[in-house]
Amino acid sequence: MKYFFFGFFLFVISFSHAQLQGIVFGIKNERKIPLKQAKVILRKAQTQVYTDEKGRFEIILSKELPDVLVVFAQGYESDSVMVTKSDRYTGMEIDLFESDELDEVVVEFKQDSKTFSRLKPLQVENLGEGELKKAACCNLSESFETNATVDVSFTDAVSGAKKIQLLGLDGVYTQLQMENIPFLTGLESSFGLNSVPGTWVESIQITKGTGSVVNGYESMAGLINVEFRKPKTMQRLFVNGYGNMLGRAELNVHGGQIINDKWSTGTFAHVSALQSEWDINRDGFRDAPLSKSGSFMNRWEYNGKKFETRFGINAYYDQRQGGQLYGTTIRYKAETTNQHAEFFAKTGFLFPNKPYQSFGVVYQFKYHESDGLYGLRNFGGRELRGYINAIFDGIIGTTAHKYKMGLSVVGQDLQQQLDSANFNRNVITPGAFFEYTYTGTRLTLVAGMRADYQTAFSDQKEKFQFSPRVHAKYALDEYTDIRITTGKAWRLPTVVMDNSSLLATSRTWVVSSSNEQEEVWNSGISVIRSMRWWNRATSISVDFYYARFNKQLIIDRERSTDSIFFGFQSNVSRSSTFQSELSFMPWRTITFRLAYKYLEVKASYAGSLRQQVMIPPHRVLFNVAFASRNKKWEIDGTVSVYSPMRLPDVTMPDGTHLTNEKSQVVPVGLAQVTRHFKHWDLYVGGENLFNFRQKNPIVSANNPYDPTFDATRVWASVMGTVVYAGFRYEIKRKTEKK
Structure with missing residues (x-):
């Protein structure tokens, strides 16, 4: 198994192609802030992506280069950058300045309430606010009832306690975090899920596997x-x-x-x-x-x-x-x-x-x-x-x-x-x-x-x-x-x-x-x-x-x-x-x-x-x-x-x-x-x-x-x-x- 993964790494490295990554900042009151949900478009290729919560994006470059990369964000002046073959191997930083226009432009797009992150190297499933509102009630143990990745069940017929399972393993093998801070660990593992109302939650990210070493040593089934x-x-x-x-x-x-x-x-x-x-x-x-x-x-x-x-x-x-x-x-x-x-x-x-x-x-x-x-x-x-x-x-x-x-x-x-x-x-x-x-x-x-x-x-x-x-x-x-x-x-x-x-x-x-x-x-x-x-x-x-x-x-x-x-x-x-x-x-x-x-x-x-x-x-x-x-x-x-x-x-x-x-x-x-x-x-x-x-x-x-x-x-x-x-x-x- 280990040799298979090592061989696969060598294979994919040898066949790498063009992928452009970057980060979009907004200049506001002389401060740089990362812009979430900024639209990034390749004009000739007609492909587009949106930046994540930290302003990051990645987009696949087409074979027909050069092309023009256009960036839009509400409340900021749009900007465009010419990208060529040499940009395949570099990261890009784009700064947008506040718009002086009085008119407000609202750009809307339909997005599924459950998505997979294309930016992250791990498989991360994101449950947005819309997905959480589908659940019948309001606590964390009931927020996965419309999700196939996480299973929820009662532990017994008398206490009312619920448990989650990921990869078929009990919830104690899944690392729980609140914004990358350990959460519901130790003695809380049995009943703590009931203490968190779903209305408090903005989103939930589910990662399968052992995850990043930065988050700790306990993610046995996932995070x-x-x-x-x-x-x-x-x-x-x-x-x-x-x-x-x-x-x-x-x-x-x-x-x-x-x-x-x-x-x-x-x-x-x-x-x-x-x-x-x-x-x-x-x-x-x-x-x-x-x-x-x-x-x-x-x-x-x-x-x-x-x-x-x-x-x-x-x-x-x-x-x-x-x-x-x-x-x-x-x-x-x-x-x-x-x-x-x-x-x-x-x-x-x-x-x-x-x-x-x-x-x-x-x-x-x-x-x-x-x-x-x-x-x-x-x-x-x-x-x-x-x-x-x-x-x-x-x-x-x-x-x-x-x-x-x-x-x-x-x-x-x-x-x-x-x-x-x-x-x-x-x-x-x-x-x-x-x-x-x-x-x-x-x-x-x-x-x-x-x-x-x-x-x-x-x-x-x-x-x-x-x-x-x-x-x-x-x-x-x-x-x-x-x-x-x-x-x-x-x-x-x-x-x-x-x-x-x-x-x-x-x-x-x-x-x-x-x-x-x-x-x-x-x-x-x-x-x-x-x-x-x-x-x-x-x-x-x-x-x-x-x-x-x-x-x-x-x-x-x-x-x-x-x-x-x-x-x-x-x-x-x-x-x-x-x-x-x-x-x-x-x-x-x-x-x-x-x-x-x-x-x-x-x-x-x-x-x-x-x-x-x-x-x-x-x-x-x-x-x-x-x-x-x-x-x-x-x-x-x-x-x-x-x-x-x-x-x-x-x-x-x-x-x-x-x-x-x-x-x-x-x-x-x-x-x-x-x-x-x-x-x-x-x-x-x-x-x-x-x-x-x-x-x-x-x-x-x-x-x-x-x-x-x-x-x-x-x-x-x-x-x-x-x-x-x-x-x-x-x-x-x-x-x-x-």
């Missing part, structure tokens, strides 16, 4: 980066209300204020509750736990000529009460409480005379406390965590050769307890990294290495961890990109909170070790092609990823009928993922999206290599989105079909031991209709439109203290069709005019 709304561009006031037929209600409010030309601030608030009790399948347990939660965030931004900073605080409280409504003398309870407080900051030092050079530092300090019980079993934890990452960007000679280097340190004081057992650790992990980026005509190559020192171990072999990573992007033509990636990642498992849902059984936990590292090599290849069918925008993506674990913590539920064994396996477990997706816009108002995904996730269970439980090998997704020409109506519908998945072995109340059972085929339907007004949006929709329910998700529900009790075999919705409605009200920021 999900969440971009929150920025104070300068967010609404002055935004209010969102939501309610569904089950009694769940949410209220989200945020607003931004520009204090002066350098300072701005944004404030976010969220409250939600569900206080209605439902038992549709009449098994005596709440189908959805009672809950109440609240979140608050305040962020600040300062933008100077030589210094920039972003900092803020984030806090939330979440409480859930599930379990029996009636039945036994001592009712079975499933209760959890999470409290969180966090300070985060990013500082950047700029060099006006050297725009491709910068120095930045990222900080994070957080406190998290979690407590809960399942029946008679108590669990909980407390975590103090600090993170600092210092990064220096520069070039070697020209912008074709860039590098990043830096130092990081992570400190964690973690306390976990399960009944009378403790799983505590105090660890400091300093690290250093270097990443080199070559930008050729059509080839972009990124090679990085990081070394981290783990103080939690006495074994010198375990103390040092090296994480090499290589990524490459090759543009076959102006419409087709090929990407390959390979790299190593590792993490320290948080045994209790990573697997707290498994406490919803009567089985005994047998943990052989909790302070060992998990290691994986993850490699992948992807092809993305943008084209036109019948003169309509179309894109196709195909990718394959293979993850091989050097060491992994395996939860074996097949070895015994009354125990769950936690133990590390070496060079056994693996994951193979294939995904293809087609997006087609047959009319200006309608977009179709069709996706297929195949998952093979295997490890050794009870001495034999078997597919991991609760992983459907096949998934098909179909999405259709309609937006009227006058932009007043939007209709969105999604259908996902999951193939039968292997279920964990279980002992029934009559003593029968069921093995190698599989679930049914699971169809899931979602739909939403939105009506836009000047300041208001009103929407109504439905979840689980096919009314498909798992009728008996809990084994021994009438006797939860029996040794056969098991509430973890959840493979479909426990609820029937759920209808919801909501509103959005916003006061947008006025556009400045000269």
Whole structure:
């Protein structure tokens, strides 16, 4: 596998062609600012692209040169540059000056709410604001329901906790970040997704594979980066209300204020509750736990000529009460409480005379406390965590050769307890990294290495961890990109909170070790092609990823009928993922999206290599989105079909031991209709439109203290069709005019 990737690098280098890259700046108040969504056009070739959030662009040069490159940006004078064959090997900087004209010109274009970045060497899937509004409700765990890349499912039938999966691996193997700051790590991993309203989010970037060494050592399956709304561009006031037929209600409010030309601030608030009790399948347990939660965030931004900073605080409280409504003398309870407080900051030092050079530092300090019980079993934890990452960007000679280097340190004081057992650790992990980026005509190559020192171990072999990573992007033509990636990642498992849902059984936990590292090599290849069918925008993506674990913590539920064994396996477990997706816009108002995904996730269970439980090998997704020409109506519908998945072995109340059972085929339907007004949006929709329910998700529900009790075999919705409605009200920021 490694030799294949090396050979592929040599092949694509030898066949490189012409690709022009550059950055567009706007000159405003004698300051340079990168211009987002500036239009860049090659006049003769009739090709165009738009700059990204940092003002960067890349465009394929045609064979007919010279040509004229024209750049447009709202509020700035357009500019044109002659490009010749000699520009194939150079980076370009274009400065646009503010326009003195009074008339305002608005340039609009139709873009899919989900796109793939053509600029980045890694496969990055971007979910925009439009995609997030398709989701039924407003928290991060529900923001991927119309997406084929990330799977979302309930962890058990009593707590209401949800988990995400990427490449068939649980969410703990996916690195979560908030604007490149670690996010929802450690004790937060089980319930933290519920604390982030979707209305706070500007966009989400999903990266498959090990990612950049700059972001850390933990991206084993991939990275999900969440971009929150920025104070300068967010609404002055935004209010969102939501309610569904089950009694769940949410209220989200945020607003931004520009204090002066350098300072701005944004404030976010969220409250939600569900206080209605439902038992549709009449098994005596709440189908959805009672809950109440609240979140608050305040962020600040300062933008100077030589210094920039972003900092803020984030806090939330979440409480859930599930379990029996009636039945036994001592009712079975499933209760959890999470409290969180966090300070985060990013500082950047700029060099006006050297725009491709910068120095930045990222900080994070957080406190998290979690407590809960399942029946008679108590669990909980407390975590103090600090993170600092210092990064220096520069070039070697020209912008074709860039590098990043830096130092990081992570400190964690973690306390976990399960009944009378403790799983505590105090660890400091300093690290250093270097990443080199070559930008050729059509080839972009990124090679990085990081070394981290783990103080939690006495074994010198375990103390040092090296994480090499290589990524490459090759543009076959102006419409087709090929990407390959390979790299190593590792993490320290948080045994209790990573697997707290498994406490919803009567089985005994047998943990052989909790302070060992998990290691994986993850490699992948992807092809993305943008084209036109019948003169309509179309894109196709195909990718394959293979993850091989050097060491992994395996939860074996097949070895015994009354125990769950936690133990590390070496060079056994693996994951193979294939995904293809087609997006087609047959009319200006309608977009179709069709996706297929195949998952093979295997490890050794009870001495034999078997597919991991609760992983459907096949998934098909179909999405259709309609937006009227006058932009007043939007209709969105999604259908996902999951193939039968292997279920964990279980002992029934009559003593029968069921093995190698599989679930049914699971169809899931979602739909939403939105009506836009000047300041208001009103929407109504439905979840689980096919009314498909798992009728008996809990084994021994009438006797939860029996040794056969098991509430973890959840493979479909426990609820029937759920209808919801909501509103959005916003006061947008006025556009400045000269």
